[in-house]
Amino acid sequence: MRDHRSFLSHFDTIEGGPGFGDVDIAQRTEYAFLLSESMRPGSQTSPPPVPDAPPMFTTYHPLLVESHFSILIGHLMLGDFPGLLPAFSRTTALVDGLEGCPIFLPPRSMAQAEFIEVLERLAGCWRNGIQPHSLSRANSKQLAIEAPLPHSPKAKTVHRIPTPPTPELDEFGASGSSHTLGANGSSSSPCQSSESTPDDSRDELVKALDAARILLAPVAKRQREKAERAAAEKANGKANPKKPLNINIPLHGPRVEIVLAWMAAVTLYELDTVA
Numbered sequence: 001m002r003d004h005r006s007f008l009s010h011f012d013t014i015e016g017g018p019g020f021g022d023v024d025i026a027q028r029t030e031y032a033f034l035l036s037e038s039m040r041p042g043s044q045t046s047p048p049p050v051p052d053a054p055p056m057f058t059t060y061h062p063l064l065v066e067s068h069f070s071i072l073i074g075h076l077m078l079g080d081f082p083g084l085l086p087a088f089s090r091t092t093a094l095v096d097g098l099e100g101c102p103i104f105l106p107p108r109s110m111a112q113a114e115f116i117e118v119l120e121r122l123a124g125c126w127r128n129g130i131q132p133h134s135l136s137r138a139n140s141k142q143l144a145i146e147a148p149l150p151h152s153p154k155a156k157t158v159h160r161i162p163t164p165p166t167p168e169l170d171e172f173g174a175s176g177s178s179h180t181l182g183a184n185g186s187s188s189s190p191c192q193s194s195e196s197t198p199d200d201s202r203d204e205l206v207k208a209l210d211a212a213r214i215l216l217a218p219v220a221k222r223q224r225e226k227a228e229r230a231a232a233e234k235a236n237g238k239a240n241p242k243k244p245l246n247i248n249i250p251l252h253g254p255r256v257e258i259v260l261a262w263m264a265a266v267t268l269y270e271l272d273t274v275a
Helices: 002-008 025-038 064-078 081-099 110-125 137-144 198-235 255-265 267-272
Strands: none
Touching: 002 064, 025 081, 025 110, 025 198, 064 081, 064 110, 064 255, 081 198, 110 198, 110 255, 198 267, 255 267
C-alpha cells in the first residue's frame, strides 16, 4: 500500500470538493459498488444516476486503476473496513472520470476485478457480514422509536438510542485512529498503548464489523435481485434451455483465493466473536 501510494503521488489530481450533500457513507458505498459493477468488462448493467457531487480528474496513466484497487485490497487484508469505505467511494469517483476520457481506451485492471470478486464471494458466504448495519433503514426505524422513561410526576421525557458515530477518515481513506487487525488477528494501531483494555479492542471490532456490513450490503442486495429475477423467469417459463454456449472466463486471478483465505483465518474470525 505504501508503494502504491508513493506511485500515485506523482500524478496531479483535482479533487471534486465536498459532495453528496447529506448522503451517508452507506449510500455512498452503494453508489460506488453499482458504479464499479457497471464498469466491469462485459457488464450488462447500466451505471447508477450521477450524484450531485463535483467530478474528480487526474493525470492519466494505464496503471492508475490497478494501484487504487490494489490499495483497496490492502485495506481488506488489514481488516480496515472503516478506512475502506471512503477509499472505495473516492476510487470509483476517480475511475469514473478516467472512463469518460475520449482519448484513451477505458482502463482495465486485474485488481479491480479481484476486489469486486472478493466482495461478491464474501456477500455470498459470510452470513455475519450481511446482517443489518447501523445505518440501514431497519435500524434507523428502530432507533427512531421513542421509549418513555418510568412514570414520574414531572414532565414526560423520552430516551433516544444514539446512532453509533462514523469514524473520521482522511483523504487517503485511512481512519484517523488507523485501526487495523494484525497478523495474529489482534486489533492494533500505530498510536495504540499497550495498556488498552479488552473493551477498547471490542469497540474497535464492533466498528469494523459494522463497516464491513455497510460495504457488503449493496453486494448482497444485488445478489438477491439477480436470484429473484432468475426465479421469476424460470417460473414464467422464459428460461431458454437451448441458449448458446457461453464460455465464462474469470476476470480475476488466484489472488482472490489468497485474500479470502487470509481474511477467513484472521479478520473474519475476530469479527465473528462480536456478532
